[in-house]
Amino acid sequence: MASTEKKIVPLEFEQPLAVLAQQIEALERQLGDNPDLEGDIDRLQEQYNLLKKSLYVNLRPIDHLAIARHSQRPYSRDYFSLWDPQFMELHGDRKGADDAAMVGGLLNLGGINMVAVGTQKGRSIKEKQACNFGMPQPEGYRKALRLFKHADKYGLPILTLIDTPGAYPGLSAEEHNQAQAIAENLFELAGLRVPVVAVVTGEGGSGGALAIGVANRILMLEHSVYSVISPEGCASILWRSNDKVPDACQAMKMTAREILQLGVIDEVIDEPLGGAHHDHQLAARNLGEAIVRQMKSLLKMSKDEIRIDRQSKFRAFGAFAEN
Amino acid sequence: MDLKEWFASRQKRKELQENIKLPLTTEDYCALWTQCFQCRELLYTKDLRANLQVCPKCQYHFRVGALDRIDQIADPGSFVELDAEMTSADPLNFFDTEAYAKRQKEACRKSGLKEAVLTGICAIDSQPVALGAMDFGHFGGSMGSVVGEKVTRLAEEATNNKIPLIVVSSSGGARMQEGILSLMQMAKTSSALKSYHEAGGLYISILAEPTFGGVTASFAMLGDLVIAEPGARIGFAGRRVIEQTIRQKLPADFQTAEYLLKHGQVDMVVERARLKEVLSRLVSFHDVNQAGKNAADANGAGENNRNGAVKSEQLAK
Numbered sequence A: 001m002a003s004t005e006k007k008i009v010p011l012e013f014e015q016p017l018a019v020l021a022q023q024i025e026a027l028e029r030q031l032g033d034n035p036d037l038e039g040d041i042d043r044l045q046e047q048y049n050l051l052k053k054s055l056y057v058n059l060r061p062i063d064h065l066a067i068a069r070h071s072q073r074p075y076s077r078d079y080f081s082l083w084d085p086q087f088m089e090l091h092g093d094r095k096g097a098d099d100a101a102m103v104g105g106l107l108n109l110g111g112i113n114m115v116a117v118g119t120q121k122g123r124s125i126k127e128k129q130a131c132n133f134g135m136p137q138p139e140g141y142r143k144a145l146r147l148f149k150h151a152d153k154y155g156l157p158i159l160t161l162i163d164t165p166g167a168y169p170g171l172s173a174e175e176h177n178q179a180q181a182i183a184e185n186l187f188e189l190a191g192l193r194v195p196v197v198a199v200v201t202g203e204g205g206s207g208g209a210l211a212i213g214v215a216n217r218i219l220m221l222e223h224s225v226y227s228v229i230s231p232e233g234c235a236s237i238l239w240r241s242n243d244k245v246p247d248a249c250q251a252m253k254m255t256a257r258e259i260l261q262l263g264v265i266d267e268v269i270d271e272p273l274g275g276a277h278h279d280h281q282l283a284a285r286n287l288g289e290a291i292v293r294q295m296k297s298l299l300k301m302s303k304d305e306i307r308i309d310r311q312s313k314f315r316a317f318g319a320f321a322e323n
Numbered sequence B: 001m002d003l004k005e006w007f008a009s010r011q012k013r014k015e016l017q018e019n020i021k022l023p024l025t026t027e028d029y030c031a032l033w034t035q036c037f038q039c040r041e042l043l044y045t046k047d048l049r050a051n052l053q054v055c056p057k058c059q060y061h062f063r064v065g066a067l068d069r070i071d072q073i074a075d076p077g078s079f080v081e082l083d084a085e086m087t088s089a090d091p092l093n094f095f096d097t098e099a100y101a102k103r104q105k106e107a108c109r110k111s112g113l114k115e116a117v118l119t120g121i122c123a124i125d126s127q128p129v130a131l132g133a134m135d136f137g138h139f140g141g142s143m144g145s146v147v148g149e150k151v152t153r154l155a156e157e158a159t160n161n162k163i164p165l166i167v168v169s170s171s172g173g174a175r176m177q178e179g180i181l182s183l184m185q186m187a188k189t190s191s192a193l194k195s196y197h198e199a200g201g202l203y204i205s206i207l208a209e210p211t212f213g214g215v216t217a218s219f220a221m222l223g224d225l226v227i228a229e230p231g232a233r234i235g236f237a238g239r240r241v242i243e244q245t246i247r248q249k250l251p252a253d254f255q256t257a258e259y260l261l262k263h264g265q266v267d268m269v270v271e272r273a274r275l276k277e278v279l280s281r282l283v284s285f286h287d288v289n290q291a292g293k294n295a296a297d298a299n300g301a302g303e304n305n306r307n308g309a310v311k312s313e314q315l316a317k
């Protein structure tokens, strides 16, 4: 077991694994006094490895949700700094606020200069509060829009990272027209003439996620989720029960693979075993390679083609009958 | 009809009824009479309808179904419906406590409509416009693939014919039962409005009781001009969700049309009796063809934009 692995906070469905890890650890401590234990340790370690492999094969939608929400999962800022130590953050909506739940700046990824924008959850309690737990206010969406327009002006491709429970439901958010801020982003993103790649890295929560998700290519990390409403909201409205969150997760088809099947996204990116939080660097490398590959192919299109490509993609979404 | 006439006619009907003394079942009674949500006055349903579903006593604006709404706005007989036969599929095979397919049937039975929006071309004081009206009575006015597709096609129709576009929204938001595809309708409709906007179109969005969630956060808030109906509740997040999140009481008039007006979110609040007249005036005030030419002159890319819009449409087909 790598030493960093022990620090990972196990999820509920990972408890059997955590118990084994504890047993191994206890035996290792006694190993000095009793060298005979080595065989037991090896056996347990083998069990551990087998269990770990099988545990992640048949995850339920609710398990993916738990991984997507893991407090140690890499956030937008982590990816930006892992990809580019020179990442230059740009602040503010130019209208009176700098929403910490939305970060953005100038990023060089794989040799390509781009404008990167992402929702940001906080790690410490203080950060979490400053970021509203990753729920942007209208000011955050307007900051993102300012950066999108900047990118369009200078012909820089755009990367967005999505990890948000949704747009912030608050008094000032409504007074400052949260709905209009989201709608305007959908409207303006549709008209951009530079390539846009969006990645759902954790939670893709409803309109608050889509507001930075109108892209030429949409990718999802293996354990990320994307839904029209939070599973808690869905369970309370349709089942009138908080116990039905697992059913809501299942019914909404919100996991990366299901959404790929529905044809809404272009690619699912593998995560390190157990989730991106087990190895930030490996997760960032895998994702970075996929983004660069997608960007390179989009950069071959003309400005008009890029726009038509994005509009046609969204034009085709929907399932209905006519007769 | 003014208040006096209305009361007089109501009095007459009352007397008539007392004279006939027909035994009314509870159901008949409910169909005949409507109690005002606001002032509690008992109103004769037929009269309420003749008064555009507005309480003559307190001016409370009742919800209006899509068919009635079109009657109130369009010149008589001018409305030609588009995509009348379009119906929802069930892309997720969605099942909560009931199958989505069954809920759809139930919604159709209750509303008498196939979906939560009616779209078409009509005239307002002989001026052609593309008109869409949502119906909260059908599945809470929720936006799934059909609502998204019909609104998108209506915007495309308005773009191609260079006519103004009017959409009356009334919706609880995106339809959960179609999952992520419902969410994508927000982007689809907004994208169509972007092309319409660049072609110089005039889009008037009317927000009626209630307009929330994914509908507000897409086409309902993208009007060149935005009108709200008196007392209508309009917002992104629901009042209860906000109260639970911030753990404080919200102002009584929070998320009402008047509150939105005060916070700069709508151009005007227009009572229903004046809505057609206001729309007619707004449409005649703005020359859509001129705006298209201006947009083309302004950036030189206007011609490209129009070509782009046509191309993307062809691709979609």
Ligand SMILES: [Zn+2]
Binding pocket: B036, B037, B038, B039, B040, B041, B055, B056, B057, B058, B059, B060
């Ligand atoms: Zn009344």
